[in-house]
Amino acid sequence: MQTEGLTKRFGGVTAVDNVSISIVEKQFRAIIGPNGAGKSTLFNLLARHTEPTSGSIAFDGRDISNLPLHRLPSIGIGRTFQKSNLFWHLALRENIRLAVQALAVPPYRFFRSRAVPELDTAVDKILERLGMSAVADQPVATLSHGDQRLAEVAVALGGSPRLLLLDEPLAGMSPQETQRAVEIFKELAKHTTIILIEHDMDVVLHLAERITVLEMGRVIADGTGAEVQSNARVREAYLGLAPSC
Amino acid sequence: MMGIKTVAIETMSARLQSMVAWLVRYRRYCLAAAVIVLALLPLFGLQKYYVRLVMEMLTYGLWAISLDIMIGFTGLVSFGHAAFFGLGVYSTAILITKTGVSLLPALLGGVALSLVAAVLIGIVIVRLSGIAFALLTLASSMILFTVFWRWSALTGGDDGMSVPRPDLKLPGLSLNMQADTSVYWFVLAMVLLGIYLAQRVVNSPAGAALVAIRENQARAECVGYNIFRYKLLAFTISGTLAGMAGSLYVIFQGFASPDLLHWSSSGQVLIMTILGGVGTLYGPFIGAGLIVLLQDKLSSLTEHWMLPLGLIFVLVIRFLPKGLLGMVRLGSQR
Amino acid sequence: MDVDSAFWVSQVLNGLVTGTLLMLITFGLTIIFGILLVVNFAHGSLYALGAYLAATITAVTQHFWLALVLVPIVVAVVGVLIERFAIRPMRQRTVIMTLLLTFGLALIIDEVTRLIWGAAPRAVPVPELLSGAATIFGFTYPLYRLFIVALGAALALLLYLFLEKTDLGTVIRAASSDAEIVQVMGINTSLLFTCVFALGCGLAGLSGVIAAPLQTVGPSMGTDIIVDAFVVLVLGGLGSLRGTVMAALLVGQVRMLGAAVISEYSSVLTFVLMAGVLLVRPRGLLNLGRLDDGH
Numbered sequence: 001m002q003t004e005g006l007t008k009r010f011g012g013v014t015a016v017d018n019v020s021i022s023i024v025e026k027q028f029r030a031i032i033g034p035n036g037a038g039k040s041t042l043f044n045l046l047a048r049h050t051e052p053t054s055g056s057i058a059f060d061g062r063d064i065s066n067l068p069l070h071r072l073p074s075i076g077i078g079r080t081f082q083k084s085n086l087f088w089h090l091a092l093r094e095n096i097r098l099a100v101q102a103l104a105v106p107p108y109r110f111f112r113s114r115a116v117p118e119l120d121t122a123v124d125k126i127l128e129r130l131g132m133s134a135v136a137d138q139p140v141a142t143l144s145h146g147d148q149r150l151a152e153v154a155v156a157l158g159g160s161p162r163l164l165l166l167d168e169p170l171a172g173m174s175p176q177e178t179q180r181a182v183e184i185f186k187e188l189a190k191h192t193t194i195i196l197i198e199h200d201m202d203v204v205l206h207l208a209e210r211i212t213v214l215e216m217g218r219v220i221a222d223g224t225g226a227e228v229q230s231n232a233r234v235r236e237a238y239l240g241l242a243p244s245c
Numbered sequence: 246m247m248g249i250k251t252v253a254i255e256t257m258s259a260r261l262q263s264m265v266a267w268l269v270r271y272r273r274y275c276l277a278a279a280v281i282v283l284a285l286l287p288l289f290g291l292q293k294y295y296v297r298l299v300m301e302m303l304t305y306g307l308w309a310i311s312l313d314i315m316i317g318f319t320g321l322v323s324f325g326h327a328a329f330f331g332l333g334v335y336s337t338a339i340l341i342t343k344t345g346v347s348l349l350p351a352l353l354g355g356v357a358l359s360l361v362a363a364v365l366i367g368i369v370i371v372r373l374s375g376i377a378f379a380l381l382t383l384a385s386s387m388i389l390f391t392v393f394w395r396w397s398a399l400t401g402g403d404d405g406m407s408v409p410r411p412d413l414k415l416p417g418l419s420l421n422m423q424a425d426t427s428v429y430w431f432v433l434a435m436v437l438l439g440i441y442l443a444q445r446v447v448n449s450p451a452g453a454a455l456v457a458i459r460e461n462q463a464r465a466e467c468v469g470y471n472i473f474r475y476k477l478l479a480f481t482i483s484g485t486l487a488g489m490a491g492s493l494y495v496i497f498q499g500f501a502s503p504d505l506l507h508w509s510s511s512g513q514v515l516i517m518t519i520l521g522g523v524g525t526l527y528g529p530f531i532g533a534g535l536i537v538l539l540q541d542k543l544s545s546l547t548e549h550w551m552l553p554l555g556l557i558f559v560l561v562i563r564f565l566p567k568g569l570l571g572m573v574r575l576g577s578q579r
Numbered sequence: 580m581d582v583d584s585a586f587w588v589s590q591v592l593n594g595l596v597t598g599t600l601l602m603l604i605t606f607g608l609t610i611i612f613g614i615l616l617v618v619n620f621a622h623g624s625l626y627a628l629g630a631y632l633a634a635t636i637t638a639v640t641q642h643f644w645l646a647l648v649l650v651p652i653v654v655a656v657v658g659v660l661i662e663r664f665a666i667r668p669m670r671q672r673t674v675i676m677t678l679l680l681t682f683g684l685a686l687i688i689d690e691v692t693r694l695i696w697g698a699a700p701r702a703v704p705v706p707e708l709l710s711g712a713a714t715i716f717g718f719t720y721p722l723y724r725l726f727i728v729a730l731g732a733a734l735a736l737l738l739y740l741f742l743e744k745t746d747l748g749t750v751i752r753a754a755s756s757d758a759e760i761v762q763v764m765g766i767n768t769s770l771l772f773t774c775v776f777a778l779g780c781g782l783a784g785l786s787g788v789i790a791a792p793l794q795t796v797g798p799s800m801g802t803d804i805i806v807d808a809f810v811v812l813v814l815g816g817l818g819s820l821r822g823t824v825m826a827a828l829l830v831g832q833v834r835m836l837g838a839a840v841i842s843e844y845s846s847v848l849t850f851v852l853m854a855g856v857l858l859v860r861p862r863g864l865l866n867l868g869r870l871d872d873g874h
Contacts, residue, residue: 047467068471069466069467070466070467070469070470070471070472071469072467072469073467073468073469074469079467081464085461085463085464085467086461086464087456087457087460087461087464087465088460088461089460090456090460097453098453098454098456098457098465098468099468099469101450101453101454102454102468102469102470103469105450107451107454107470107471107474108451108474108475108478109449109450109451110445110446110449110451110452110478110482111445111446111449112449112450113448113449114448114449114450114452114453116450155464155468158468159468159469
């Protein structure tokens with residue numbers, strides 16, 4: 001995925017300012033920055049949730065700046081939401097199934113049976129990958145917070161994405177849950193490109209191959225964990241503010 | 246004391262659950278039995294009045310089911326569903342009186358016109374949801390109501406129009422439909438066909454997509470469903486089935502009145518659907534039957550039958566939002 | 580004045596009267612939606628109830644003015660009961676479920692009205708004081724209709740002053756933009772909601788009294804008016820008083836001038852207007868409302 005001069009203004013405020021980044025296949029990229037740096041806006045631009053003021057986004061060499069939202073999964077992009085956004089009254093299994101079906105079954109099939117064995121196999125696979133088979137039949141509204149965060153990932157995986165956009169997936173998780181999620185992300189990263197927004201610096205440094213640092217909507221650094229950590233501007237703008245790092 | 250009470254409740258709920266499980270397990274047989282009883286009904290020497298009453302229950306039932314596709318399965322509450330029922334009624338009525346077609350073309354004409362109208366209206370209004378959608382369906386149905394009410398040259402206006410019942414003519418076959426029992430079988434067969442179609446839709450992959458939209462439209466879009474098209478399809482199917490119900494209604498009733506298009510008529514079918522249980526498909530059918538029966542029984546007792554109806558509706562919304570069938574099914578949900 | 584222009588002047592004036600009545604009815608709907616986020620389907624039925632009460636009070640006491648004072652209070656009390664026992668328990672439910680509930684309430688109120696007063700229409704005479712006609716610039720127009728316009732303007736002004744200049748008005752305006760703020764301010768929202776709902780219902784009753792001498796009071800009075808009131812509510816932007824004033828006056832003119840041009844189909848025009856606004860400007864003609872995507 002590449003962005004070229006991506007800019008988003010809200011009235012007089014420039015939330016994302018001329019961002020050009022490039023993420024190669026199978027890379028694990030993290031986007032960090034202090035509060036209000038424009039991470040969320042950038043994420044929403046990448047996920048086509050917000051229309052850019054100017055600039056373009058390309059995926060696989062193809063310009064997707066004007067692609068309708070519902071077409072993203074079909075070209076291989078999946079996303080999670082910062083605030084869990086699920087089919088609350090349905091079972092976890094059904095949540096994933098709906099995501100798988102969106103791509104695996106031709107659309108607008110009104111006179112076929114809903115029972116498609118291949119779908120169930122695919123759903124079971126995802127459940128197993130995330131270690132969530134035990135809670136598969138519970139309505140997601142009744143799952144624990146950590147499981148709901150993972151359910152977000154599971155639904156995103158339903159479209160077998162080649163690029164996975166993770167919006168603060170660990171927010172509010174307990175240390176044990178975080179550890180479990182980190183293991184899962186590591187496993188996913190083996191065959192998926194991942195763009196991650198996260199506050200937990202330890203996790204970011206542990207997982208990401210490359211880190212992009214935003215400040216005031218601009219990219220101020222881009223490199224490996226070590227490079228970013230030693231970058232003077234980053235230390236001043238961000239890490240300096242967080243002595244724990 | 247408390248202990249005994251909880252145990253009693255537990256045994257009761259367990260008994261209820263096993264009953265529901267039994268019903269769910271043997272639902273095919275239950276359905277088959279219901280169909281057989283309905284089919285044999287005229288042979289029991291039922292009075293003409295009651296044959297008509299059952300036909301009213303059947304057509305209203307199909308109408309309520311069609312509304313459930315929109316409310317229960319797509320999450321769109323329409324306050325103008327009378328528009329499509331009325332379109333079916335009037336297009337069939339006008340076809341019969343002006344061109345003298347036979348039974349099947351009259352029905353098909355009604356269905357086709359409601360289909361076209363549902364697509365055209367749907368394209369404009371399915372972009373909205375919630376209150377705005379409800380008010381917009383109300384507005385669009387009132388536009389149609391005014392047109393049919395005022396265009397007296399075509400529709401007879403306030404006086405309504407009498408519609409002779411045509412015979413069923415197929416190549417090499419002509420069936421006299423003047424007897425209420427003969428048309429009963431036709432209406433029953435068509436209503437069953439409609440319910441079958443609705444049932445297929447709801448249980449299809451696309452039906453699952455509609456539920457996704459009902460549950461969380463934003464997420465449904467993000468996992469790859471084209472919201473606009475799915476909503477439009479649901480709206481169209483719902484409107485077409487409602488039109489079919491309207492066509493059948495005027496065929497056996499023999500009379501079309503603009504009241505059928507008024508918003509209070511839309512409200513009535515909403516009551517049936519919600520009473521029976523939205524999202525259960527068969528619930529609204531039962532709801533429609535109950536309301537028609539209630540109206541019949543109460544209106545012979547008092548002219549104020551709307552009062553208990555209103556009370557029941559308010560109590561259902563307040564205490565039983567899942568409706569009658571929804572409550573029974575609660576225990577058996579996945 | 581020649582006959583032709585006299586006709587148009589009277590149509591415009593009739594439109595003004597219709598518009599003023601619609602405005603008064605919809606004020607109630609507007610403040611109720613603005614504060615409680617409830618679309619009250621029973622509003623038309625309360626309006627009809629007001630008209631019937633006025634018919635009885637004037638028949639018994641021969642005092643129209645007594646009805647004008649008493650009826651709004653009685654209907655407001657009915658409103659308090661509705662809010663307490665039907666609307667309040669629905670606070671956690673969706674806007675649409677509450678709309679359905681008020682639809683049921685409308686059926687109940689209509690039928691109770693019919694139970695008490697029967698199906699026969701009632702007539703309310705125009706009060707003696709206003710039974711004449713006024714002649715302005717050689718144009719004659721019924722005094723009572725002019726009174727309606729004046730009363731409507733006065734009430735609109737009063738409501739405006741109440742909302743802008745009094746403490747309670749400030750609280751109500753704050754609540755209509757953000758209910759949470761009011762809660763933070765430590766104000767009893769339950770009481771506020773009840774008051775606002777009662778005020779809205781009282782306005783429905785008042786409109787019923789005022790409208791009664793203009794028409795026969797019949798059982799379908801509420802059903803006939805509610806959809807028009809919805810049209811005004813939507814055009815005004817659901818929840819904006821200023822928008823309601825403009826929308827009501829506009830709909831009044833569309834109705835009357837439309838009736839002169841395309842006779843019976845004039846109500847189609849208003850519904851088309853309503854549909855258009857919902858589609859293109861969901862926050863109303865003046866973009867003042869509080870209807871968001873979420874609702």
